[in-house]
Amino acid sequence: MPADYPDLVIFDCDGTLVDTERISVRVNLQLLNEVGGDYTEQEIRELFVGASLETYATLVEARLGKPLEADWIARWSTMFRSICERELEPVDGIVEALDGIAETGVALCVASNGMRHDVIRNLSQIGLHDRFDGRIFSATDVAVGKPAPDLFLHAAADFDAAPDRCAVVEDSVAGVLAARAAGMVVYAYAGGMTTAERLAGPDTHVFDDMRHLPALIRETWSAAVVG
Structure with a gap:
């Protein structure tokens, strides 16, 4: 070497x-706020960029005060992949x-x-x-x-x-x-x-x-x- x-x-x-991170932030901003997360784009950047799935779920569920819905990951992934296929x-x-x-x-x-x-x-x-x-x-x-x-x-x-x-x-x-x-x-x-x-x-x-x-x-x- x-x-x-x-x-x-x-x-x-x-x-x-x-x-992908710009796309991920967009998806999180839309979907999390649809379920009452009330996140700003800056918060999403600081909390979730680079985070593991376990960390993500823990932080979101603490904010919402309830577990994420069973189909959450599927919904997130579908929207994310749709945008990636067009823009990645x-x-x-x-x-x-x-x-x-x-x-x-x-x-x-x-x-x-x-x-x-x-x-x-x-x-x-x-x-x-x-x-x-x-x-x-x-x-x-x-x-x-x-x-x-x-x-x-x-x-x-x-x-x-x-x-x-x-x-x-x-x-x-x-x-x-x-x-x-x-x-x-x-x-x-x-x-x-x-x-x-x-x-x-x-x-x-x-x-x-x-x-x-x-x-x-x-x-x-x-x-x-x-x-």
């Missing part, structure tokens, strides 16, 4: 590879970022709180699945999803990569916290639904243009090695 690059780069999927796109600049990292020969994988079949379908729709085929990990692979570190540690172990030799590309607070807890260096994308201020913190490099990611990793990893 290049001395000035990590051994493994782990990508989140939603909001990092695939621009790659995150701006991600193709250039993946090309730049691939040139180094460093291993890439995906570790998402989403369901594996959803990750595969979304990546396939935007033409990115082949880049990660056989290297997709989901929260269903571990006992606890993000913000716990389990998923990232599981992905690293599969590649026999030490956590401190892994870089994680994330766009959510839950994902950033998980990567830090795993002892990995974080590259936090602030060009989506989460502000730079909420992503900033230790062992975290915040950026807002995916095209800059390959050079940013090289520059910051080199500095860490020199230090």
Whole structure:
């Protein structure tokens, strides 16, 4: 592996590879408020972007004071998929970022709180699945999803990569916290639904243009090695 690059780069999927988070926020805003959630768009961004299904259900049911209806996930998924089929796109600049990292020969994988079949379908729709085929990990692979570190540690172990030799590309607070807890260096994308201020913190490099990611990793990893 290049001395000035990590051994493994782990990508989140939603909001990092695939621009699904904007669609998810729209769906939540409509459906949650239809059942009396009275959420603002800002609240939905802060509470649910990057959250696991378990966290989502816990927060919503506490707000509503009652369990979600049995068909809730089906209704949510139907509306979400309908919009995705019409509008889903790659995150701006991600193709250039993946090309730049691939040139180094460093291993890439995906570790998402989403369901594996959803990750595969979304990546396939935007033409990115082949880049990660056989290297997709989901929260269903571990006992606890993000913000716990389990998923990232599981992905690293599969590649026999030490956590401190892994870089994680994330766009959510839950994902950033998980990567830090795993002892990995974080590259936090602030060009989506989460502000730079909420992503900033230790062992975290915040950026807002995916095209800059390959050079940013090289520059910051080199500095860490020199230090």
